Amino acid sequence: MTDSESVHPGEILVTALAGTVVIMNAHLWHGGTENHTEAPRRALHAFYCRWDIPQQQYQKRLIPADLQARFSPELRQVLALDDAHNDEISSVFTNVSGFLK
Numbered sequence: 822m823t824d825s826e827s828v829h830p831g832e833i834l835v836t837a838l839a840g841t842v843v844i845m846n847a848h849l850w851h852g853g854t855e856n857h858t859e860a861p862r863r864a865l866h867a868f869y870c871r872w873d874i875p876q877q878q879y880q881k882r883l884i885p886a887d888l889q890a891r892f893s894p895e896l897r898q899v900l901a902l903d904d905a906h907n908d909e910i911s912s913v914f915t916n917v918s919g920f921l922k
Contacts, residue, residue: 875911876901882912 835843839860845851847866856862868877878901879887889902901907 875914876907879911887908
């Protein structure tokens with residue numbers, strides 16, 4: 822049994838100044854550490870996939886309808902909000918990723 826709190830021998834911590842953008846493949850073995858500052862830590866999680874793969878997060882369920890109504894046609898297309906096929910393949914999943922629980 823391994824200790825999930827212990828340091829992995831190949832571990833690399835990514836530290837950066839506020840405003841820095843880090844782009845990574847989330848399929849990499851990764852984790853997060855405690856925020857030791859007074860400032861909030863923000864993250865933007867983007868997931869791109871083929872049209873026939875369900876969204877990782879079903880946007881239509883997660884974004885309030887009143888907010889969706891204000892989105893531009895381009896943003897609605899990017900989020901697949903008006904895509905019947907996406908509704909069919911993504912709406913059947915009820916789970917959300919850990920950071921949205």
